[in-house]
């Protein structure tokens with residue numbers, strides 16, 4: 001765990017979906033900056049407890065609490081537990097998400113309702129319950145979106161729609177909560193080289209990661225720990241004027257991808273010179 005300045009000392013963060021992946025990495029990153037952390041998990045209690053231990057190992061307090069974000073009663077129980085101990089929340093990181101990845105034409109009503117129950121209704125219920133636990137002067141809410149709101153990812157239609165709704169709520173909540181000092185920021189990470197992408201890509205994982213390394217402008221993949229550093233920065237006071245916006249933190253990966261599918265990029269690809277990349281084209285002198 002990278003030790004940083006204690007910029008978040010004495011703050012309490014609540015990170016949803018912190019038993020693994022980006023949520024677990026964010027819990028560690030916030031602890032490294034001095035925050036105590038409430039971590040939620042859905043089923044993987046052992047993994048959540050292990051992350052809580054990592055937080056305690058750097059001298060911070062940690063609580064691992066079960067919460068099914070698709071269920072109203074489960075969120076109410078989480079809020080009750082948090083109100084009792086630690087009693088206040090300065091930072092909420094809405095990270096957890098789940099869906100059934102499938103083409104929209106194969107999505108059943110129950111898939112739509114469950115995806116939206118977790119990322120839209122559950123998210124809003126959580127925000128409504130956490131804001132009263134935030135200190136006078138306000139807190140920070142960081143909402144994790146995804147590149148699927150901006151670019152087609154096969155099977156992501158439902159999750160993209162839910163994330164797009166969250167991005168709208170980031171802007172609206174930013175306006176509604178701003179007057180009391182609570183600021184709301186969305187963040188859209190790129191592909192994270194971790195367990196969930198591995199599960200999603202299955203046998204294509206290795207090939208896809210090689211392609212990502214070869215074509216990403218930074219010529220590498222991003223780990224959840226690196227992506228979490230951006231989330232932790234968004235929790236600091238200095239990020240307050242990002243209120244209402246959703247920032248991309250994919251190292252220009254999506255922008256470059258779109259460029260490759262532009263007319264010029266496609267022509268270079270059709271030239272069948274695999275050793276050439278569109279970005280290798282010489283600059284045209286003025």
Ligand SMILES: NC(=O)c1ccc[n+]([C@@H]2O[C@H](COP(=O)([O-])OP(=O)(O)OC[C@H]3O[C@@H](n4cnc5c(N)ncnc54)[C@H](OP(=O)(O)O)[C@@H]3O)[C@@H](O)[C@H]2O)c1
Pocket residue numbers: 016017018019020021022023040041042043044045067068069070095096097098118144145146147188189190191192193194195196197224
């Ligand atoms: N992975 C990527 O490449 C990527 C890229 C862009 C954006 N994102 C976004 O980043 C966030 C984290 O992604 P990730 O890949 O790190 O996630 P992940 O590894 O799939 O972990 C999901 C976390 O959410 C919890 N969770 C799942 N369903 C839940 C539910 N119904 N109620 C409450 N908690 C639930 C899980 O708990 P259990 O462990 O107990 O099941 C786990 O802690 C998501 O919002 C995702 O959309 C991910």
